[in-house]
Each structure stands twice: as C-alpha cells, then as structure tokens.
Amino acid sequence: MTGPVNTSPRTSLLAAYGPILAVALVLALLPLATTANTVLNAMVLALLIALAGQGWNILGGYGGQFSFGHAVFFGTGAYAVALLQSRLGLNAYLAFGAAVAIGAAVGAAIGFLSFRSGLRGSYFALVTLAFAEVFRIVANASPWTGGASGALIKLDMRPENFQFASRATFFWIALALVTAALVATRMMERSRFGAYLVAIRENEDAAKALGVNTFRVKLQAITASAAVTAAAGAFYAQYFLFVDANIAFGTWISVEALLVPIVGGLGTVFGPLIGALALHGLAEATKALAGRLPGADLALYGALLVLAIAFAPNGVQGLFNRLKGGFSTRRAA
Amino acid sequence: MFSPDIVIAAVLNGLLTGAVYALVSVALTLVYGVLHIINFAHGAILTAAMFAAFFAHQAGIDPLLSVLFIAPAFFALGYAVQRWIIGPASHGDDRNILLVTLGLSIVIENVLLAAFRSDTRSIDVPYGFSVVDLGFVFLPMPRVIAFGVTCVVAALLWALLTRTDTGKAIRAVAKEKLGASLVGIDVTHIYAVTFGIGAACLAVAACVLLPSYYVNPRVGTAYVLVAFTVVVLGGMGSVPGAMIGGLLIGVVESLSGLYFGESLGQLGIFLIFILVLLVRPTGLFGARA
Numbered sequence: 001m002t003g004p005v006n007t008s009p010r011t012s013l014l015a016a017y018g019p020i021l022a023v024a025l026v027l028a029l030l031p032l033a034t035t036a037n038t039v040l041n042a043m044v045l046a047l048l049i050a051l052a053g054q055g056w057n058i059l060g061g062y063g064g065q066f067s068f069g070h071a072v073f074f075g076t077g078a079y080a081v082a083l084l085q086s087r088l089g090l091n092a093y094l095a096f097g098a099a100v101a102i103g104a105a106v107g108a109a110i111g112f113l114s115f116r117s118g119l120r121g122s123y124f125a126l127v128t129l130a131f132a133e134v135f136r137i138v139a140n141a142s143p144w145t146g147g148a149s150g151a152l153i154k155l156d157m158r159p160e161n162f163q164f165a166s167r168a169t170f171f172w173i174a175l176a177l178v179t180a181a182l183v184a185t186r187m188m189e190r191s192r193f194g195a196y197l198v199a200i201r202e203n204e205d206a207a208k209a210l211g212v213n214t215f216r217v218k219l220q221a222i223t224a225s226a227a228v229t230a231a232a233g234a235f236y237a238q239y240f241l242f243v244d245a246n247i248a249f250g251t252w253i254s255v256e257a258l259l260v261p262i263v264g265g266l267g268t269v270f271g272p273l274i275g276a277l278a279l280h281g282l283a284e285a286t287k288a289l290a291g292r293l294p295g296a297d298l299a300l301y302g303a304l305l306v307l308a309i310a311f312a313p314n315g316v317q318g319l320f321n322r323l324k325g326g327f328s329t330r331r332a333a
Numbered sequence: 334m335f336s337p338d339i340v341i342a343a344v345l346n347g348l349l350t351g352a353v354y355a356l357v358s359v360a361l362t363l364v365y366g367v368l369h370i371i372n373f374a375h376g377a378i379l380t381a382a383m384f385a386a387f388f389a390h391q392a393g394i395d396p397l398l399s400v401l402f403i404a405p406a407f408f409a410l411g412y413a414v415q416r417w418i419i420g421p422a423s424h425g426d427d428r429n430i431l432l433v434t435l436g437l438s439i440v441i442e443n444v445l446l447a448a449f450r451s452d453t454r455s456i457d458v459p460y461g462f463s464v465v466d467l468g469f470v471f472l473p474m475p476r477v478i479a480f481g482v483t484c485v486v487a488a489l490l491w492a493l494l495t496r497t498d499t500g501k502a503i504r505a506v507a508k509e510k511l512g513a514s515l516v517g518i519d520v521t522h523i524y525a526v527t528f529g530i531g532a533a534c535l536a537v538a539a540c541v542l543l544p545s546y547y548v549n550p551r552v553g554t555a556y557v558l559v560a561f562t563v564v565v566l567g568g569m570g571s572v573p574g575a576m577i578g579g580l581l582i583g584v585v586e587s588l589s590g591l592y593f594g595e596s597l598g599q600l601g602i603f604l605i606f607i608l609v610l611l612v613r614p615t616g617l618f619g620a621r622a
Contacts, residue, residue, distance in 0.1 A: 066428055068373075068435070117611045122371040122569075125431060126561055127610045133558065134603045255439060262432065294450065295443030295550070302439030309429050309436070310422035 016186055020269070024179040031168035040167040044239065046280035047174040048232050052253060053260035053272030054181040055229030060258060061267035062194065063221045064201030068125040069132030070257040072110065073226040075248030077103045077233030079139060082151040082243050087144075092153075092162035096234050103230020104223050111222035115215055120204070129254070136249035150244030153237065162238050170239055177235060178273060181228050185269050188224070197221055201267070229257060252298070259301055263308050265315030274316050279304070335591065342470045343587045349476040351583020352483040353538055357556050358563035358575040359490065360534035366507045366570030367527040370427055373434040374414075376557030377441035378532050382407055382539035383548040384445060390456045390543070397478065400540035404533045411532025416525035445550040455547040479541035486537055487576060490530075494572070503527055507570065559586075562606040568616030578616075 031040060052074055060066050080099035084090040090098065114127050139145045146152075157163045164170060188194045196217045199207040208214045233253075237243045247253075256279075261267075264275025282304075283297045312319045357379060364372045382403060389399035418437070423429035463474040494500040505513040506523045514520045538556075546552075563582050567574025582602060589601040609616065 064428070066431060113611050117614060119610060119614060121427060122365075122369075122431065123565075123610060123614055126371060126565065127607060130558075130561075130603050130606050130610070134600065134607065137600050137603070255435070258432075293447045295446030299440050299443035299447060302436045302441075302443065305436030305439070306418070306422055306433050309424075309432055313424065313429075 016190060017183060020179060020182045020186060023270070023273070024175060024182075027175055028172065031171055035168075037167050040171050042280060042284055044167065044171050044174050046276045047171070047178050048236055048239075049256050049260055049280065050273045050276035051174070051178050051181055051235070052229045052232035052257040053264075053276055054178070054185060055225045055227070055232065056257040057225075057261040057267065057272050058185065058188065058228065059221050059225035061261050061271065062188070062197045062201060063218060064204075065120070065218060065222070066125050066258070067128040067222075067225075067254075068258070069128030069130070069254050070225075070229050071249045071251065071254040072128065072132040072135050073103045073107055073229040074233035074236070074253045074257070075132075075135055075139065075243075075245075076106045076226075077230030077235075078237040078243040078248040079145060079151060079233075080230070081234040082153050082237045083145065085153050086151060091160075092238065096162065096231075096238065099234035100227050100231045103233070104227035106230075107226020108219060108223045110226075111219045115218045115222075132249055132251075132254060136245050139249060140245035145245070148245070150242060150247075151237075153241040155241060163241070174235060177231060181231075182269055182273065184224075184228075189269060193217065193220065198267070255298075255301065259305055261315075263304060263315055265317035268315070268317055271315055271317065278316060338469060339591070340588075343591045344584055345467075345470060345472060346476070347584035347587030348580055349472065349480050349583070350587065351580035352480040353542055353579075354556070354559055354563055354583050355576045355579025356483045356486060356534055356538040356541075358560040358567070358579045359487070359572055360531040360538070361557075361560045362564045362567065362570055362572060362575040363490075363534075364528055364531040365564065366572075367503060368430065368524060369570075370430040370434075371561070372528075372531070373431065374438040374441065375434075375531075375535070375560060376553030376555075377438035377445075378407070378411070378553070379535045379539055379556055380445060380548070380550060380553035381441055382532075382536040383543055383546075383552060384449065385536070386540045386543045387454055387456060387548050390458075395458060396456070396540040396543050397482075400482075400537055403540060404536040407536035408529040408533040410529075412525045412529035414532075415528035416521065419528070420521060420524060442550055442553075449550060451549055451551070453547045453549040456543055458544045461544055473545060475541075475545035479545070482537060482541045486534060490534075490572070493530075499523075499526060559602060562602050562609075564616075565606060565614070566609050566616055571616065574616055 030043060034040070052070065055073065056067065056070050077099045080102045081092075081095045084095035084098055085092060110128070110131055114124055119127055140148055155163070157165055188197075196207065196212045199210070199212055200214050200217060204214055233248065237248075260275030260279060261272045262275070263279060264273065265271030279301065282300065286297055286300055308315065314321070357375075361372060361375050364370075364375075385403050385406070386396045386399055389403065390396060414437070419430060419433050422433045458475070460474045460478070464471040465474060465477050492500075494504060502513070502518045502523050503526065505516075505518055506520055506527075510520055513523070559582060563578040564575055566582065567576075567578030582605075585605065586602060593601070
C-alpha cells in the first residue's frame, strides 16, 4: 500500500499547485448553487473530516506510522478552543490558533515518548489508542472540562467571535482550511523532509543507514499531523459550540481520520478530500435508503475499509490510475 | 486503612476476574505470536460470542452447556475469517492486517448494534447468586466457575501447543515462518487454525462471563482494552505471560477500585499500559522487541 513516491522535484509550480486551486475554486462556488442548510451542513462536515484525515495522512500516509488514536489531537483542539473561550475569556480567533498550537504540542509529546521508545507498527497503534482513551476518561471525569456534560461556547453570533449566522461562511472557512492543508501537504511532498518521510515509510532501517535522522523526522511529522487534526477539532467545536468527551476523544473520529485517506488514496495530496467526499456522499445515500438504522453507516464504513484494502490498495485515485493504465496498455497491444 | 479480611477478599475477587482477563488475553497473544499483528477484531468477536451464548440461553441452554457447541462454531468462524477474509484482503502486508481487523471489528459491532440496538441484556441462571464459602470470605459462584473453566482451557491449550503436531506447527510458524513453510508446514492453514483457536477461547470466555455480566454491542471493547494491556504487560506473544499478566491486572483493578474508586481503577490500567509500552515494550516475559 504505497502512494506515488516523490517523482520529480522539478515539476512546475503550476502542475503542483494548479489542481489544488482549481478544486478549491470549484468547491467554493457550491454555496451559490444551493442555499439548503442540510447540503451545506453535510459539506462542512465532509470538509472537516477531510481536514482531520489530511492530518492523519501526513503521519500515516507519507510516514507509514499508523495511529489508531488521532482522536487525541482532534479532541485536544476541540476542548482547547472551547475552554480557552469559556474559562479564560480568550478571543475566538486567538483561541483557535492556541488550540492548534496545543494540539501540536500534545502531538510532539506523544511522538517524543513513543518514538524514543522505538514503538512501531502494532505497538504504535496501541499506544496512540491508549492515549486517546486516557484523554477521554480524564475529560469525562474532570470538573475542569465540564465532566460528562461537556463544554459549551457561549452563543454570541458576531463575526469577531468566529460565529456566523450563515452556513456558507463556515463552509468557506472550512474550505480555506482544507485548501491550506492541501497546499502544505504538497509543499511537504516536494521538500527534502517529505522525501525523508517517505523513505522511512518504505524502509525505516535503510533510511537510518543512509543518515536520515528518523527520530527527528517522525517527531516533526507527528507534530504537523497533530496540528492539522487539532485544527479540525477546533473548527468542530467552533461550529457546533459544544464538545463532550465521547465526541472529542471518541473512536469515531480516530476511525474516520484514518479511513478517508485510505479510501481516497494513502500518501497522496488529494486522498483525504476524495475519501471524505466519497464516504460522506455514500453515508448520506445510505441514510436516505436504509433510514436511521443505528450503526448502519459505521458498518458500511468498516466494510469499505476492508474492501478498499482488498481491492483498491491505492484508494479511489489508484483505482482510476489502474483503469487508465489498463486502457493504455490495451491500446498499445 | 482497610482490614486484612477486606483486602484478601479484594485480592481473591481480583484473581477471579483476572482469570477471565487471562483467557481473553491468551487468545490475543496466541494470534499475535503467530501472525505478529494485533487483532483489533478481538473485542468484537467476544461480543458476538456473548450474543451467541445469550440467544442459546433464550432457547433454554445454560451457557456452561452451550459452550460445547459455541466454541467449535467460533473455531470454524475464526478459521474462515482468517483464511478467506483477513489473509487474502491484506496481501501479506502487516499494516494491512491491522486495518482489516479494525474494519472487521467496526462491521461486527455495528451490525450487532443495528440488529439488537444498544440495549443491555443479562441472563438468569440458577447458580447466578449462590456463593462459595471459604470460611473467611464469600466468593460468587459464577466467577469461581469461570476461574475453574479458565484453568481447564489453559491446561488444554498447553497440551495442544506442546503435545500435538498441530501445536508444534503453530510454534514453528511463530518462530520462523519461512523455515516452517520450507519443511512443508502449510502456513496459511496454521494462521487460520491459530485464529480459530483464538476465537474459540473467546467463545469460552463469553460463556463463562455471561452469567455474572451483561451483553450489549459495545461490551467487548472494555475487555479488549484490558487484554491489550495484559498482553503488552506479559510480553506480546507469550502465553504464560498473558496468564500471569491477566491475573495481575485483575488484582490491580480490584485493589485500585477498593482504594481509589471504580472510575479511576480503569484509568490505572491505561496508565500501566502506556508506561509498560514506553519503558519495556517487550513486557515482563517477552524476549523479542
């Protein structure tokens, strides 16, 4: 299961960033086509998951370190943005920035502890899962985080509070965040750091033997990964004005964050976005067809995860490339 | 702080709970030892087995009797899942096995949720509230039975692994996959057999758990997180490590519940878990990193 390796560092800027801008511009037109709140709401959620998945993709897709507990970063971002406003009275935008920074710090701390102990594969997956559980139990029990009843952000709908009456505004902000993450991922892909990270995924020992400081590269990767996923969490809290421990640190977000890049294309720039749009489109369709059967959408996600790994190891994009490749070879023959 | 009687009772109760942890963990560690991968579908299989035992009881069969057909059924199920789903779907890549088992667990849990809703169900058995009187302490009968059954299963497993050809083949594959296939062992078959044995152990655990516990679609998660801890503590892949680790965690949970209250008892387990992973990921009895 590998994404395309950094092919040519000399690809032109237009070829590298053009598609990102084009996709962003097309998506930005959506609120002009529809004003239905349900559609916009679904799109905001899909973009949010794409953002969380982009964070996971940096560490898991490019670096090959599979975290099963990205909820820990999502939840840190969500709780930070809520508590900094409600407890310390911080401005919403400052709180958002601080939440991303705190998420990055938590990522660096967890990364430092686990990578210094040399945890890989199953062990790394387990320790991230355990950290997410510890955060969930503590957030659920501590009076400072509001305990089991969760934390609220006071409703005061003014732009300077990062609260908007129109869903379209939130949609554009989510889109801007996703676009920024896409650009950052592309920059990373084209950088020396990105090449080191892919080298670690392909063969960590070989990368080390060639002089890559694997510990530092993995630490930087988990910090960046945590920051992006924390931004998704912070946006979630700001959008719903509410978090509790089971939303913020729950398994659902750990699963969705890893599912969307895998379905869309692991270790590719557009993978998480494609995966999130495809999955959420599908989930909405199942809801329409199967009604509100509890667990039906998650069961579908699980089945998709297995099917994606079995039949499309490079995700939806890989499937397209394979189809294209199949046609061209047939033409050549 | 507490009188010795209460502490001894807590320790004994911890040992009884720990026996079930040990059983669940042995199944996990056995699969890890051979496939070198954590089976994230472990908890979901336990939940499914508990539902099987529950519906067998609804049909009038005591769990201690229904275990005789639920365990073989789950062996067959585990064999099939590994041989025809996990194996082919993962293309032999470890990271893929992790994700496939995670996907399977999500499917199993949510299909159960869709079918039975999140209601919590429990059963009534004639021995449900009887106790064993040791003179200085009373022990609940269902847990004593669970402890006894665990000891029997552990003995059977030990005999299987050390005294039979299949057991020898399992140990060979665990040690050296390539070498085992060179001497003619069917590795794919052994993988599936091991997975089947793991599922059968979970079925036994489910049947002895049900009389003193409850079942809902999420019940396995609680046990599997404890089992992860036990397996890491005992050393991944070590069967004796999982047995001792299970008993130890049972006692730790019981004592920290006594001293710090129930909700923080769970936190203690996770802290031990993270600490062991960070400080000594090979566990107390493991040799390999």
